[in-house]
Amino acid sequence: MSRVATLLFVALGLSLLTGGLPLLSDEGEVGGRSAMLTAPEGAPIPDAVGVVVLNKHHMMVCAAGLPVGDYPVLLDDGTGTLAAIGTIVVKLDDDEDEDDGDDDGDDGEGEGADAEMSDDPEAPGGCLKLTGDQLPFGATSPLDLGGRSIAVNDAAGVTVLAGTTPVSIVHEPEPMNGRCALALPEPPVDEDAAGVLKLESAEGRIVIKVNLQNLEPGKVYEVVLSTPDGTASESLGMVTINAGGNGQFKVDSAMGDAIPFGVGSLAELEGYGVAVKDEAGAAVLVGTICKAQVRLPDDDDDDDDDDDDENDCESTLAPPEGAADADATGKVELELGETEQALEISIRNLDAGVTYDVALTDPAEGGATEAIGQITTNVKGRGGLEIEAGGTLPFGKATVAELAGFAVAVTLTSGEPATTVVVLAGVVPPADCVEDDVEDGEETDGEGTGAAIEEPMFLMIGSFDAPFLRGDVNRDTEVDLSDAVGVLSFLFSGGARPYCLDAADANDDGIVDISDPIKVLTYLFVGGDGPKAPGVLVPGSDATADVLYCEDPQ
Secondary structure, three states, X not given: OOHHHHHHHHHHHHHHHHOOOOOOOOOOOOOOEEEEEEOOOOOOOOOOEEEEEEOOOOEEEEEEOOOOEEEEEEEEOOOOOEEEEEEEEEOOOOOOOOOOOOOOOOOOOOOOOOOOOOOOOOOOEEEEEEXXXXXXXXXXXXXXXXXXXXXXXXXXXXXXXXXXXXXXOOOOOOOEEEEEEEEOOOOOOOOOOEEEEEEEEEOOEEEEXXXXXXXXXXXXXXXEEEOOOOOOEEEEEEEEOOOOOOEEEEEEHHXXXXXXXXXOOHHHHOOOEEEEEOOOOOEEEEEEOOOOEEOOOOOOOOOOOOOOHHHOOEEEEEOOOXXXXXXXXXXXXXXXXXXXXXXXXXXXXXXXXOEEEEEEEEHHHOOEEEEEEEEEOOOOOOEEEEXXXXXXXXXXXXXXXXXXXXXXXXXXXXXXOOEEEEEEEEEOOOOOOOOOOOOOOOOOOOOOOOOOOOOOOOOOOOOEEOOEOOOOOOOOOOOOHHHHHHHHHHHHOOOOOOOXXXXXXXXXXXOOOOHHHHHHHHHHHOOOOOOOOXXXXXXXXXXXXXXXXXXXXX
């Protein structure tokens, strides 16, 4: 039996013995903060990229795309002076350095652990990991080192990567959100392109979501943020456009994703520029990070207020008489603001992880019905669907207002033979409703009020792109045996579906199959090439268009 086959057999056995549970290390919990490091203007290696991670266990600085060599890492010592804290050693993994598995950075004072490298000389990298008494400047916790300038230099002292260590997320007294329009540049590159950027913050968590429509199917677009003065920019990530011309992307601090520029609140990003760029680097959509405001409650307590303006643009979805899900409920909303036009449907109190079909019926066309999409509920039994103006609207309508009065049905098809039942039903509210005078993202005259994003907090509808490490299936920020075990369990013993199928697709062939754990095991134990981009050191997006995405675990 070959060495790879033996390893595969052992890994599969571990998968069965553990019931598919992730074998998390002591440092395997998701948490802490991360921030991206980018090449400064005029840097000698413009394609280099890095990340700095601070959590309660360690400080880690990783870099990718650097030539073989030693790279000193410098950190602000608290007085504004950059001082050396260790070295990233980039080498080809053609020797048999023994890894003792300790997490105490035992390479010596200031010399963090060397990462296992691919033997591709064009894009190697490495990491510096500091814990305990190795932390610089007498810090007792890695989290105490947030908000400081950090740089990675080459042997000649030239800065190849720079940035700021991440700070802790601000615990806002009230949930905050914002909805920022993306517009066509002048002159437009793609006249049909449309999109919106959404901001959400609550309980020490920040989420930034980008929804794109009417772009070229099968293409990958990059979302770039830039400082108000234009002196610095940072890629938020790449968005893969599906067959319908739509794409979604999300970064979530609770998932360990890097919030741009290492900031700790949405207020710090206000005024930053946004650009959605095609593969040629041309901006197809542009915008500005708008003001995030206090979130309005999902449900208004003043139900006895007749014709309350706040509820004039929404109607209720209710289960039909005798329905099995008698507690199910939902809403249909028309958003008719000056900058945003959308039909939004949300459901709740249903079974988790179930996909429901949504259809509209036109009363003026003899009961003609058209499917408008699907909603998959999260673990709380909630979900939503949004249809924005600018896209292809049902029944060929030009505006969402023309859908007023249409019947809405949320149905579930199951069983053998297949049976379809109506779970929720209702009507699109009238188009003459009174819309809030406040445009999305604008400040109001009162305190603690503003236009709310009318969907459950932190919910991304459907599949989306997100930053990940290729091969890191259990999201413990390391690629190890437990990741191969997780994929084997998913494939062969009924284990949980990986949060990010892109991460499970180690060889980036667009399919999660037995070749992926083989790829990881070969990389770990036989010295094979590492998993494909973004690789195992610096989280990033999938630059290859395929049908695999990450999914919201909530």
